[in-house]
Amino acid sequence: MALWQSPDSRTLTGKRNRAILAILLGCGLRRRELAELTLESLQRREERWAIVDLVGKGRHIRTVPVPNWVKETLDTWLAAAAIDSGPLFRCVCRAGKLWGDGISEKTVWQVVKRPPQV
Numbered sequence: 001m002a003l004w005q006s007p008d009s010r011t012l013t014g015k016r017n018r019a020i021l022a023i024l025l026g027c028g029l030r031r032r033e034l035a036e037l038t039l040e041s042l043q044r045r046e047e048r049w050a051i052v053d054l055v056g057k058g059r060h061i062r063t064v065p066v067p068n069w070v071k072e073t074l075d076t077w078l079a080a081a082a083i084d085s086g087p088l089f090r091c092v093c094r095a096g097k098l099w100g101d102g103i104s105e106k107t108v109w110q111v112v113k114r115p116p117q118v
Helices: 012-027 031-035 068-081 105-113
Strands: 042-045 048-055 061-065
Touching: 012 031, 012 068, 012 105, 031 105
Parallel strands: none
Antiparallel strands: 042 048, 048 061
């Protein structure tokens, strides 16, 4: 099983964590870049999905292609969380509901360092 598929896809947290791992692996983003992503930065360009105007390390602005498998995983998360604007990723409380206005770099780190679930 692939690393990005290890979180439980039946829970909202698992869907979010799969999408986080997919973007980190498929697009090569840094934790801060992922934490600051908004739905508006995900755009279709020339029949391909991309993260546009991403401000990275050293204030460099770049466009990052998004592979189809990453977009499909992200769409699953967005549909389950009913996100239609603003930050791409949100915190999920223990009751399985969204709260807050985004995630921190520390949250991204917690997702990455968590051992795979079997």
